[in-house]
Amino acid sequence: VQQLFFNTPARRKFLKSDTAENQRIIATLKRFVLACPRISFELWLDGRQYFSFKKGNVRERIADVFGHDIGERLIEMDHSLAGVRLHGFIAPPDLKRKSRSHQHLFLNGRPIQDRSLSYAIYQGYGETLKEGEHPLFCLYLTLDPSLVDVNIHPTKMQVRFSNDRSLYYMFLNSVSRTLSKSGALPSITLDGSAQAAVIAGMSAGEEEKGKSGRKERPAPLPARKKKNAQQLSLAYFGGKENVEKTGGGQHGHSGEHHRFWQLHGSFVLSEIKSGLVIIDQHLAHARILYEDTLSRLNAGQPSGGQKLLFPQKITLALDDFLVFKDINGYLEKIGFLIRVFSGNTIVIEEMPADVKIGRESQILLDIIDYYKNAPHGQMRHTEKIAAAFAFKNAYKTGEVLSEAQMHALVDQLFACETPFYAPNGKPAIISMDIEELKARFR
Structure with missing residues (x-):
């Protein structure tokens, strides 16, 4: 393709970076590649062959496309009923990702997007998925073309089914049965007559809407003016006399005179002069890791990582590999040492020292997903990398902390430049006035 913008030069100004445009090209290519497995495809970028797909099953x-590590664990499903066939592959629940980039649905050989059917697939996974976790699937739906209207959107990506409620229950039941048969879920399915009734359109009730209810992350707040850590601690954990009792040191606010409690493995509670302070341990730890990682990235010199006894080999998906190449230089500055093995297969040789043991591969995939999909507004690359690493390596909801860990968390949080907010703009600390608490009992 040459002189693409000859007649519309204004559109050229709206192009993003080369990496962003390449990701869009790969996203389009993935849909064609998966829709037509019996056709060979090649992708060339910057004058060299990037990927080559031979025809196969x-x-x-x-x-x-997804990576051979994932491909080996996929579960095949094939269900037919009342002239409708649903077949393809789904991943076990433990292969969930933090983005929807590995979700593909095809209708009569063409890629489509349907919120209701996607929601049915999520429902089929039951309680194995938490908020922010997404299953991997590539499913092919075949039915009579007269039962679907493909002309409701110019791109033909959105369609309208005449029997959408019936298809919803077919998707839900098929996914649930497939996972149950594989041992991933308890076996709970509709009997044959009930399912046939649903597919025939005999079920009553309101049409199911495919809304996941997940909220978009708010845009990050602008950085606040840095305050003295001791001043911030005084405002929350008592007056000047408390610091004097402990020698006025850095940890004066969390000395023996002050105690912390953990609630539901998620929140750190403590008494303060005005009432009660509640700290979200995940968001607070993310703020600490974010500012520490950002300082290492801005330092310019790679920080030493921890060498793995057994290097981890990972085969990345197409778009994941492109993102990895774009951010690998930043990853080296925070302690990663990753080399390309062959094609889109990489080997992790070193990791940052504060990465939890056993999460070497998953932390990298989580960072890539977060970097690709989280809305960041105008954040710089270094800020996006720091936020991705911080959120994916911070204390998790439900993780039990010792009292020493809670004290350290509070000490480090109030030493941050912006202790009151997580990198995504959510509040990390809230307080309740004693008068508000008293009012609750009146």
Whole structure:
């Protein structure tokens, strides 16, 4: 393609970076590649061959696109009823990701997007998915073309089914049965007559809407003016006399005179002069890691990592590999040492010392997903990398902390430049006035 913007030069100004545009190209290519596994495809970028897909079956093609590590664990499903066939592959719940980039649905060989059917797939996974976790799937739906209207959107990506409620229950039940048969879920399914009734359109009730209810992350707040850590601690954990009792040191606010309690493995509570302070341990720890990681990135010199006894080999998906190449230089500055093995297969040789043991591969995939999909407004690359690493390596909700860990968390949080907010703009600390508490009992 040459002189693409000859007649519309104004549109050229709206192009993003080369990496962003390449990701869009790959996203489009993935849909064609997965829709037509019996056709060979090649991708060339900057004058060199980037990927080559040989024709094969559906499982082989999915493994080429998603990565062979994922392809080996996919679960095949094939269900037909009342002239409708649903077949393809879904991943076990433990292969969940932090983005929807590995979700593909095809209707009669064409890619589509349907919120209701996607929601049915999520429901089929039951309680194995938490908020912010997304299953991997590549499913092919075949039915009579007269039962679907494909002309409701110019791109043909959105369609309208005449029997959408019936399809909703077919998707839900098929996914649930497939996972149950594989041992990933308890076996709970509709009997044959009930399912046939649903597919025939005999079920009553309101049409199910495919809304997940997940909220978008708010844009990050502008950085606040740095305050003295001791001044911030005085405002929350008592007056000047408390610091004097402990020698006025850095940890004066969390000395023996002050105690912390953990609530539901998620919140750190403490008494303060005006009432009660509640700290979200995940968001607070993310703020600490964010500012520490950002300082290392801005230092310019790579920080030493921890060498792995057994290097981790990972085969990345197409778009994940492109993101990895874009951010690998930043990853080296915070302690990663990753080399390309062959194609889109990489080997992790060193990790930052504060990464939890056993999460070497997952932390990298989480960082890539967060970097690709989280809304960051005008954040710089270093800020996006720091936020991705911080959120994916911070204390998790439900993680039990010792009293020493809670004291350290509070000490480090109030030493941050912006202790009251997480990198995504959510509040990390809230307080309740004693008068508000008293009013609750009146």
